[in-house]
Amino acid sequence: MLLQVASNFVEGVDKAFFIIMGIGVIFLVGLTTLMLVFVFKYNKKKHPKAVQVKERMILEVTWTAIPLLIVGFMFYYGYIAFMPMRNAPDDAIQVTAVGKMWEWNFIYANGKESKKLVVPFNKAVNLKLISLDVVHSLYIPAYRIKEDMVKGEEGFMWFIPTQKGRFDILCAEYCGVRHSYMSSEVDVIDEDKFNLWLTIIDKKSNKEELPGFLVLKNNACTGCHSLDGTKLVGPSFKGLYGRSEIVLTNDVERNIKVDEEYIKASIVNPDIDVVKDYNKGLMKSYQTVLKDEEIQQIIEYFKTPDEK
Ligand SMILES: [Cu+2]
Secondary structure, X not given: XXXXXXXXXXXXXXXXXXXXXXXXXXXXXXXXXXXXXXXXXXXXOOOOOOOOOOOOHHHHHHHHHHHXXXXXXXXXXXXXXXXXXXXXXXXXEEEEEEEEOOEEEEEEOOOOEEXXXXXXXXXXXXXXXXXXXXXXXXXXXXXXXXXXXXXXXXXXXXXXXXXXXXXXXXXXXXXXXXXXXXXXXXXXXXXXXXHHHHHOOOOOOOHXXXXXXXXXXXXXXXXXXXXXXXXXXXXXXXXXXXXXEEEEEOOEEEEEEOOHHHHHHHHHOOOOEEEOOOOOOOOOOOOOOOOHHHHXXXXXXXXXXXXX
C-alpha cells in the first residue's frame, strides 16, 4: 500500500528517502560496532591509564569533511526531488481543494464540486489549497505529496497522475474529533471520461438552495450533525423538526418535541438539554457566531420537508 507508485514525484522522493534511510542504517550499524569495539579495546583492565589526544589536525579535518559530504549528498537528492514540486506547469488543470472540519471539497473551474478528486490520467493538476477553519494537511501517500492548509493562507500542490485508479487522500494534521474520518480519494480516469464527468453538474435539491442550508454548511455544523441519519458527534439533522427526543436536563430525563424553541435554545446553549446518549461539552454556543436572522434561516431549513 505505502509503496504505490502513481505520480511523477514518486521516483525522486523515494530515492531521497532510501538514500537518507540507507545512510542512517550504515551509521547505526557502524557506530554501534565501533562503540562495542572500543568498550573491549579500551576498557580499564587492558588500558589502565587514559591518554589525552591533542591537536590532531588531520583527524579534525576528516571528521568535519566527511559528514559535510554526507549531508551535502543527502541535501542534493532532497533538493532535486523537492524543487519540481514548487514549480507547477502553467497549463495544469486548476482545482481548488477546500479542507474543513471534517471533509474535503474539490471545486473545478466551471463550478463543479466534488467530494472526490477526479482527475484525468497523465495530465498535470494544480490544487489551490484553502482551509475554512483549522490547520489541515492534504496528503496523497501514493503520490508522495503532502501540504499544510492554513486558514487565511493560500497554498498549492501539483502532480501528474501516472497511474489510473483510486488512491487515498488523508488529512495529515490532527484537526479535531473527527480528524480520522477526514479522508477521500483521487480517482484517475481517461481524459475523455474526465471531460464528460466535468460537464455533469449535480443539481442541488430545492431544500439545499435554502439560505439556512448554506449557514449550516459554512459553519461546519454538518461535520458533527449528519444529513442522512448517520449518528456522528451530535444527533442527525435528518427529520429533525417535530421529532420526539429524550433529553437530559440537569441529569433528569425529559421527553421533548423538537420545535423552534428547542432548536434556538440548542444553538445558543447546547449543553442545557442534551439528547440522551450524546455527550455534553462538545458543541460551543453559536450565540455570538450566528446572527438572529441566520438562526431563523436554519429553522426555516429544518421546517422544510425532505424531497423525494
Ligand atoms: Cu483535517
